[in-house]
Amino acid sequence: MPLLARTVNTPLAIEVRRGAVADLGPLLADRRISAGGDVAVVVGPGQGEKIVELCRPSLGSADVFTVTGGSLDSANELGDRLRRRNYDAVVGIGGGRTIDTAKYAATRYGMPMVTVATSLANDGIASPVASLTHEGGKGSYGVHIPIAVMVDLDFVENGPxxxxxxxxxxxxxxxxxxxxxxxxxxxxxxxxxxxxxxxxxxxxxxxxxxxGKICDDGFLTTLAEALILGGISMSICGSxxxxxxxxxxxxxxxxxxxxxxxxxxxxxxxxxxxxxxxxxxxxxxxxxxxxxxxxxxxxxxxxxxxxxxxxxxxxxxxxxxxxxxxxxxxxxxxxxxxxxxxxxxxxxxxxxxxx
Structure with a gap:
């Protein structure tokens, strides 16, 4: 019998809207990713405290890890810290460096990864690639595609x-x-x-x-969707x-x-x-x-x-x-x-x- 279809790996959920960070807990529960919020939340040093304050009420059981993202060393260090406890998922919240660090660490130990993007600088928010610096320069590493992707337009609008x-x-x-x-x-x-x-x-x-312009919600949503589709396209073809x-x-x-x-x-x-x-x-x-x-x-x-x-x-x-x-x-x-x-x-x- 001929093969009539193929299986494609995509995120379970994709949400692009304002207030996404505050609604992280319900999303994880609704999608059966984590019913009790037993996740590792990874944030960067910039807006980390504000982000944790917003999502803490719905993620009472979460552990928060602050990383200076973007390097292979920081990703390996995060992975070593994550293995000390069993988490339902790793949630990377922030920009590209923080998300890539979380993606690599989660993949290293076989944990599901959720992306919550607060900026739209590249297609790494949904791609199967983590770009990390090392002593020899910068490298691209294959990682698992995120199991869910959220983009918070409040943070995107207020960013550079x-x-x-x-x-x-x-x-x-x-x-x-x-x-x-x-x-x-x-x-x-x-x-x-x-x-x-x-x-x-x-x-x-x-x-x-x-x-639209870069201050318009409609345009920012289209940009987010374009970056997400680009990331998924790489997952589909494996390169x-x-x-x-x-x-x-x-x-x-x-x-x-x-x-x-x-x-x-x-x-x-x-x-x-x-x-x-x-x-x-x-x-x-x-x-x-x-x-x-x-x-x-x-x-x-x-x-x-x-x-x-x-x-x-x-x-x-x-x-x-x-x-x-x-x-x-x-x-x-x-x-x-x-x-x-x-x-x-x-x-x-x-x-x-x-x-």
Whole structure:
């Protein structure tokens, strides 16, 4: 008998709204994740006390762990502390660093993980990947997808705009990543997962066409859903392919060559815009350029804090950051002189579309 369907791992619950942190206990009980709130709550040093104060009434049996997140050492240390007691689940509340630390520690000891995001800086809120720093730099580690995902718009709205802008760049870059995957499928016959592409692209399309601003609940909800769909798309296909192409290669290159330049998401957004231009898709290029510009993200190397020559150097270095990945950068294999010429053409096209 032919296989007519497949099983897909997704969170049991996804909620994007205001007041999510305060309603954490009822959600855990309703979804049979933890009837009595016997969970490990992991928070960061920033808003940790305020978060604990909000969720404590509904999580009386919880233990609270404050972490300085983002490093492999802190994730391992948290895991060692978690193993001293049996918990129904680990609840990571905060931004990307705190959530990635909790995801890694929970996976290490086979505990269910619940994400409660208070910022929307990247797609890590629902992805099967934890990005953690270590002595040699920064690494990506495979982890279990969260069993539930909540986004509290009260915290997102009150957080720095730059975090939300970074999330926009990360989400819309999925359009370029999927185009790179399709290119690899045509040129090298690389297997492609249509469901993963559909989810990643659908969320990004909704975001790029949304007329709202980063202070609007409707826009923030669309952004959260786009990031969540991007994370689930990676879980479906078992790799970061639908959310990481030449755009992310350029971002990784900037991080390695010129550390501290900007956020990952903003770098990925600019990388996606340049890669879209290289593919010759001027209609998509115009859409993406207007979206990034409208929300205050960089559309030129100078706006990101790089000279043109530094950006050219990053583009040349980019394929080496992911040797196994085939994108428009590997396809064109441009020497530095050609990259400079294409960057000049890119600047002209940008002026035509943005005025």
């Amino acid at each position: 705009d730059r975090q939300t802008q970074a999330g926009i760049g990360d989400a819309v870059s999925n359009l370029s990543a999927c185009a790179d995957w399709e290119l690899a499928h045509r040129v090298r016959d690389e297997p492609i997962d249509g469901l993963a592409v559909t989810l990643a692209r659908t969320g990004a399309e909704a975001l790029i066409n949304h007329p 970061s392919r639908p959310a990481s192409g030449g755009d992310h290669e350029i971002s990784h290159a900037v991080d390695q060559l010129f550390p501290g330049t900007s956020s990952h998401g903003e770098q990925a957004g600019l990388g996606a815009l340049f890669c879209t231009f290289l593919r010759g898709d001027l209609e998509r290029f115009g859409q993406l350029a207007r979206c990034l510009h409208r929300h205050g993200l960089a559309t030129t190397p100078a706006e990101l804090g790089l000279t043109d020559e530094q950006f050219v150097e990053a583009v040349q270095y980019a394929p080496g950051t992911r040797p196994d990945r085939y994108t428009i950068l590997e396809h064109l294999a441009m020497p530095a002189s050609e990259t400079r010429g294409r960057l000049a053409d890119y600047a002209g096209a940008l002026r035509d579309h943005l005025g």
